[in-house]
Structures are given as structure tokens and as C-alpha cells.
Amino acid sequence: QGQDLVMILKKDTMSLVDPLNHSLIHHQPILSIRVWGVGCNNGRDFAFVASDKDTCVLKCHVFHCNVPAKGIAKALHEMCSKIVAERAIASSGPPCTTTLESISAEDLPLQVDILEAVRQSMQTYEALYIGSLPVPRAMGMDVLNEAIEKLTRGLGRERWMPSLIHVSDTAMRVHPAQDEEAAYIWECQVRYVTFLGVGRDAHTFALIVDTGRRFQCAAFWCEPDAGTISEAVQAACMV
Structure with a gap:
């Protein structure tokens, strides 16, 4: 039977929360999702497939949304791209700490070059x-x-x-x-x-x-x- 939920996409995790008492019903690391898609029922059906953490069996989770589901798919796409780019940059050189204030205009071409290198990396x-x-x-x-x-x-x-x-x-x-x-x-x-x-x-x-x-x-x-x-x-x- 269906259940009303609120889906929260934050950092690298999808969380499903009870809208009444705000308790956490399910959380899913985004990079562990194998595939997702939007249904054809007015574009408001959304589903994803992921491995169950207890049984290691692939399960399909299906949702009927009160907003167009393509927004969820787009958000997941952008989050995955960001996570992959951040991991690639982190693994390409020694750890460093950089605050927003420390990035000058001279640094920007270097940032672009690094991101392009990530895209072209094999x-x-x-x-x-x-x-x-x-x-x-x-x-x-x-x-x-x-x-x-x-x-x-x-x-x-x-x-x-x-x-x-x-x-x-x-x-x-x-x-x-x-x-x-x-x-x-x-x-x-x-x-x-x-x-x-x-x-x-x-x-x-x-x-x-x-x-x-x-x-x-x-x-x-x-x-x-x-x-x-x-x-x-x-x-x-x-x-």
C-alpha cells in the first residue's frame, strides 16, 4: 500500500521522510542507485532501482509525485555529476583546504582546466x-x-x-x-x-x-x- 512521503535530495543522499512526524523512513546513497526513470503517467511517476543493504537484492522503488518527476531526475543527474567531479579532483592531487575567499580571479582558469581534465580522464x-x-x-x-x-x-x-x-x-x-x-x-x-x-x-x-x-x-x-x-x-x- 502507498505511503505519503517527502523526498529530500541533499549532498550525496536521497532521504524519504514521514511528512507528519518527520521521521526517516529510508535513506539511499545516490551513487548506489543503479538506474532511475520517469513514467508516462503525466510525467508524475518516478522509480529507481538499488541494491537492498540487508539482502543485497535489487529492488525497484516507485513513487507517484505531486510535481513533475523530471525535476527529480534532473536533480539526481546534477548531483551525480557533481559527486563524480569532486571525487576525481580529490584523487588527482594531494589534499588541500581552500576557502571561498582564497579563490582569486587568477585561480579561475586553473579551476576550469582541472574540471576539463576530469571530463577527459579515463x-x-x-x-x-x-x-x-x-x-x-x-x-x-x-x-x-x-x-x-x-x-x-x-x-x-x-x-x-x-x-x-x-x-x-x-x-x-x-x-x-x-x-x-x-x-x-x-x-x-x-x-x-x-x-x-x-x-x-x-x-x-x-x-x-x-x-x-x-x-x-x-x-x-x-x-x-x-x-x-x-x-x-x-x-x-x-x-
Whole structure:
């Protein structure tokens, strides 16, 4: 049964609060959200998928909003971009403390250069490339899981290819681990990614891409799990 709630988006967390007694009903770290979307019921339905902290099972949370839900989606997009940029800047150099008053006009070009470097930075991950195949729809965990199962059943694990996955804010490229200079095995522009997620087995990660003529799903086996690469690709899609 539905429950009236107030959604609060602050810093890196989504909080759901009882509007009467202001008690906290649920809180969700924003970067742990796997996917979100706006429904077609006058644009006031909103949903997100995230792993339950107790059972580690993916759950879909659905809301009917009293305001257009695209505002929530836009706010989440902006918050994710900000969080990713702040983390990248923090990891790119030694810790420093800077107050607002200490930033002079001479500092501004440097700030712009740093942010541009963050956007162009590339992250690399090791994984086994299982393969890819056409899928009937652009979105859906059912589509993703069915594709993963078909690919894992079709080839023996000994034929999965050890790979290096390069993720930037514009593209995802997969190269053979033995020869990084060789031609890529698989590539997509992140703007064409329509859906991504972790499969029923937490080691599996897959994404669906719009190739123009059809939708293609590529799947990977990750160690120790697929959470890190899933978050990286999701963040790249939001920059």
C-alpha cells in the first residue's frame, strides 16, 4: 500500500521522510542507485532501482509525485555529476583546504582546466568479456538478465576474453588484456547507452546500446564483483 512521503535530495543522499512526524523512513546513497526513470503517467511517476543493504537484492522503488518527476531526475543527474567531479579532483592531487575567499580571479582558469581534465580522464578496469548479442528492447532488467544468461550459456568460460575496459566521459572501449595496442573488441559511445546494470550473479555486468538499427547488449564478468565498473559507466553517462 502507498505511503505519503517527502523526498529530500541533499549532498550525496536521497532521504524519504514521514511528512507528519518527520521521521526517516529510508535513506539511499545516490551513487548506489543503479538506474532511475520517469513514467508516462503525466510525467508524475518516478522509480529507481538499488541494491537492498540487508539482502543485497535489487529492488525497484516507485513513487507517484505531486510535481513533475523530471525535476527529480534532473536533480539526481546534477548531483551525480557533481559527486563524480569532486571525487576525481580529490584523487588527482594531494589534499588541500581552500576557502571561498582564497579563490582569486587568477585561480579561475586553473579551476576550469582541472574540471576539463576530469571530463577527459579515463578509467581502466580488468574483466572477462563474455560477448554481445541483439536484444528486443532498449531497457529492462528482464532484457538484461536474459541476455546475460544466453551469453554465459553459449560459450564456455574458457572462451571469455580477458580484457581491459577503458571508460571515459565519452566512450567505453574494450581491448584484449594481452595486447592493449590491438584493435578494440567492442566499443560504444556512452550517449548511446540506454540501460545498464548488474545481473543476477553479482559478478556480471551488462549494458544495452542503441546502434541505430537495433539494440545490442554486451556482457562482462568482473572480480570481485561488478559494482565498481557499473558505477563508473553510470557516472560516465551522467557527465
